[in-house]
Amino acid sequence: MDVTRQGRKDFFIKSNKxxxxxxxxxxxxxxxxxxxxxxxxxxxxxxxxxxxxxxxAVHAGVLRNDLGGYIDVMPVDKRKNYIASHQNGISSER
Incomplete structure (x- = not known):
């Protein structure tokens, strides 16, 4: 899944594109x-x-833990490998 937040919007709604x-x-x-x-x-x-x-979403930096909020989630093709990193206080796995 791709978790993104583009611009400053109060909320997201589902879309088909x-x-x-x-x-x-x-x-x-x-x-x-x-x-x-x-x-x-x-x-x-x-x-x-x-x-x-x-x-x-917090790891990606598109949402602050103390505020919560709306995010846009879009399915993408499954991958064989995922990259691990430490961002915004969260360590992800590979």
Whole structure:
């Protein structure tokens, strides 16, 4: 999944573009308090669908943990490998 936030919008709505449907999702604030063993983040910029959406959004820098908010999630082709990194206080897995 690709978690992005473009510009400063109050919220996102689902859309259909080029045959791909995105979803507008609300992430509650303080999602980093979720159990990190259950709420994994796999990847960098492009994340595995096994990742916690809210934690991946904080990792990507498109959402602040203390504020929460709406994000746009769009499915992309599955990858064999994901890149691990440490960003915004979260270590992702590969």
């Amino acid at each position: 080029n045959g791909v449907q995105s979803l507008g999702l609300y992430c509650p604030r303080n999602c980093l308090e979720e159990n990190p063993h259950i709420s994994r983040v796999i990847g960098t910029r492009i994340y595995s669908d096994k990742s916690s959406i809210c934690r991946a």
